[in-house]
Amino acid sequence: MEPLSFVDHEKFFDCVHCGLCLASCPTYVELGTEMDSPRGRIVMLRALQEGQAQLNDEVVQHLDLCLGCRACETACPSGVQYGELIEGARPFIEQHYRRPVLERGKRWLMNKTFPNPWGAWLFALSLKVGAALGLARFAHSEAVPATLRYWFGLLPERGSVSSQPLLDHYPAIGEKRRTVAVLSGCVMSAVFGATNQSTVKVLRHNGCEVLIPKAQSCCGALLLHNGEKQTALALAKRNIDVFDQLDLDALIINAAGCGAMMKEYGELFKDDPVYRDKAARLTGKMKDAAEFVGGLELRTPTREVRVKATYHDACHLAHGQGVRDQPRALLRAIPGLRMTNLPESDWCCGSAGTYNLTQPEMAARLLERKVGNIQATEADVVVTGNPGCLMQIQAGLRQSGLPMKAVHTMDLLALAYEDEPGSSH
Ligand code: SF4
Ligand code: SF4
Structure with missing residues (x-):
């Protein structure tokens, strides 16, 4: 078979086959098969690139089953960039393999x-x-x-889908400290419009002037994950053009999957003479909403929110961006809120972009495990920073007959700030 070159070949040799990642891999732990582990998949990918393996149904099934959660990267002591390996392979699978x-x-x-x-x-x-x-x-x-x-x-509960659009511009509340833009996002703006409003409210209360350029587009993450790299890059270029021309201190992203992808713009365009500098400059300004607000000197929220909360780490926030402490610190700053630890908090819930649509069986197994852990906390709310996790976990809680709610970090924090005339809430 003709060798396929989809990733820098040297990167395969970072893996020393120690197996220390295996216990962190949800698909390996569920199935117990080497080919559904990070180590097994790396061997398969290398064999594909070297032309030693065929891109057949079995190989594709093992690679498709990978969540792309990158828990293996967190666990790996050798610094294997597994996300780059699997994301590099996805477009080649779509080009060279004919699906049913x-x-x-x-x-x-x-x-x-x-x-x-x-x-x-x-x-x-x-x-x-x-x-x-x-x-x-x-x-x-x-x-x-x-x-x-x-x-x-x-399917969400009736009335829970919010498509309320954002304005172009919001002034800071109180003394202005920063100028930021917000990625409104495709799924976020169509389904989680209220969370976008909450994000703006929190930013304004923390002294940020907020810009929402209307010409922005989807970040391209879902397409890249599905192997549609060229379309994803075209969307990324549009965002780079739109946001780079603004005089910003930060570009705020409140969806973990989008943030993880956008922080890779610099790497994706490193060989593009037109976009290389612009992409690198913008990547340096990209911040998850909780990461950014957690890095400011927080203006103390004054309203009490009397709930017992637990926190689920979205894979693309914890493993993809290394953001773990800031959301928890923000939640602890809410008056009246009690925090309780979630066992296996950074174990994938099964959402993983469009994984719950393409691999429903494994997604359901992982959701059941997640809901069991949430139930054990006896919390009122489970808080997270990604729309896919919110939909997946809320569905799991409802199906299990549990009264708990899944809420975005920004929604809970926004409740703790006063509404102001002319504010977004
Ligand atoms: S990916 Fe890392 S942890 Fe896993 S087998 Fe390879 S070197 Fe070991
Ligand atoms: S990305 Fe997640 S599912 Fe895929 S190999 Fe790594 S730990 Fe396993």
Whole structure:
């Protein structure tokens, strides 16, 4: 077979096959098979690149089952950049492997939906219609195929999808300290509009003037994850052009998956003579919302929020961006809030971009494990920083009949600040 060159070959040799990552890999722990471990996948990827293995159904299935959660990177003492290896392989899989027709249709639909503003609004509309029709009740119906049952179970509660758009500009509240822009995001703006409003409110209360340029686009993360690299790069270029021309102290991102991808813009464009400098400059300004606010001298929130909260680390925040302490510190600063530790807090919930749509069986297994851990905390709310985790975990809690709510860090923090005339809330 013709060798495929999809990643710097030297990077494979960082892996010394020690196996110290195995216990951190959700798919290995669930299945116990070497080919579903980071070490096994690295061997497979290297064999593919060297032309020693065929891109057949079995190999693709093992690679598709990888969540891309990067827990293995956190665990690896040799600094293996596993995310780069698997993300490098995804476009080659899409180019060289012919998927079954239904699978191709599903991926085509996802790739057309999310990066397009109208697609994201249609997605939001379908969630609203599904919720209004009460399709979630079929999540337990034996008459419905298992995959559809799982998808119906993901539908949000009626009234919980918020598409409220942001304005172009918000002044700082009190003395101005920073000028920032916010990535409004495709899924965030169509489904989690209220969380975008909360993010703006928290930033304003902490002395930030907030800009929301309307010409921005989807970050490209879901496309890159699905192997559609060229389209993802085109979206990234548009964002670089839009945000780089603003005089910003920071570009704020409140979706962990988007933040992890955007912080890679510098690396993705390092060989592009036109975008290299602009991408590197902008990457240095990118901050997750909790990372940024946690790095400011916090203006003390004054409203009490009397809840017992636990925190779930989104993979792309904890493993992808190394942001773990700041969200917890922000939550502890909320008057009246009590924190309790979540066992396996950085274990993937099964959402993983569009993984819960492409690999529903494994996603459901991981969700069950996550919900069991959340239930053990007896918390009122589980807090996290990624829209996919919010939807996945909320669905799991509802299906298990638990009264707990999944909320974004910015939503809980925003509750602790006073509403002001002319503010976003
Ligand atoms: S990825 Fe890292 S931890 Fe895992 S086997 Fe290779 S060197 Fe060891
Ligand atoms: S990214 Fe996650 S699922 Fe994939 S090999 Fe690493 S730990 Fe396992």
